[in-house]
Amino acid sequence: MKPYPKEKNLDNHSKRGADLEKEINLSNTYYRDLDIALIYKKPTPVQVVRVDYESRNKAKITEAYYRTPSTTDYNGIYRGKYIDFEVKDTKNKTNFPLQMVHDHQIKHLEKVEQHGGIGFFIIRFSYHGQTFLVDAPTLIQKIKSTNKYAIPYEWFLEHGNLIQEGLYPRLQYLKVVDAIYFKEDS
Amino acid sequence: MKPYPKEKNLDNHSKRGADLEKEINLSNTYYRDLDIALIYKKPTPVQVVRVDYESRNKAKITEAYYRTPSTTDYNGIYRGKYIDFEVKDTKNKTNFPLQMVHDHQIKHLEKVEQHGGIGFFIIRFSYHGQTFLVDAPTLIQKIKSTNKYAIPYEWFLEHGNLIQEGLYPRLQYLKVVDAIYFKEDS
Ligand SMILES: [Mg+2]
């Protein structure tokens, strides 16, 4: 087995990762309905080139292109704090490939920390059926200090925080946020 | 002159308001470049129905529709606080027509306040060449207590906060945020 197998269709807006995002969206709906947190997926930015106005109220976009987002997947507010995170899903068994993390995401999450917000990654190793929450500054420091193209799965067992799964919410990631970022209060 | 003239193309994704948004986007770029605040326009949500993959890296969307956003125009972080606001631009000389404010925007901004964030409206009366920042709870209370279809321009002179315009940033709206929400610190 090759040490750092390439992920296919990395930036091809494929469906990969769609399940994880769906679970996070459902969890966010639950958190919003119970007034626990106000967190939304940022829409994928689309550059619209041509629109047909068939009827006054239903404009049909007939030519458009995906644009590279400048930021991350999710943001919002929880317990009075600004929350911002990026979601990644890998099928890789032994490593998290660093090509999955883009420069603009690192820069954005660094700025979130700088401005006093809470920034993290939610990373799923689907082979292991495990989803980790990792503090952004911690992962970014690791990314900057490694000379490899990937971070071993074991690193996440040690430095990541396993997110419990359930029915409501599907991914109880705010429990982990409580434990890491609101230690004093809980 | 009719008391509450209707705005044309209200939800038709017209270009109206585009100038104001452009000025706010430029101001946000300035604030980000100087590490003053991290505030972005939320992309307009689009439901993609069909995509042509002509080449591996440039997917062309050939059928898509605008969706109604669930939230507001902008959010981000400033001085450690979550910031969220909606932008409106009216040509109306004497009134701000309430049909411009949607239910989901009111509900969202109420939740922002409830969770400890800072929520407001930026409203431009283009006839007067004036742009006001109005605290969301204040405007929402006014909307809920009036039985009219509009709020008089005079109300904004009294309860709104005029945003100074300049070169950099174009709209100095964070000065107003400082004055209203960070009184003690300045
Ligand atoms: Mg992602």
Ligand SMILES: [Mg+2]
């Ligand atoms: Mg608007």
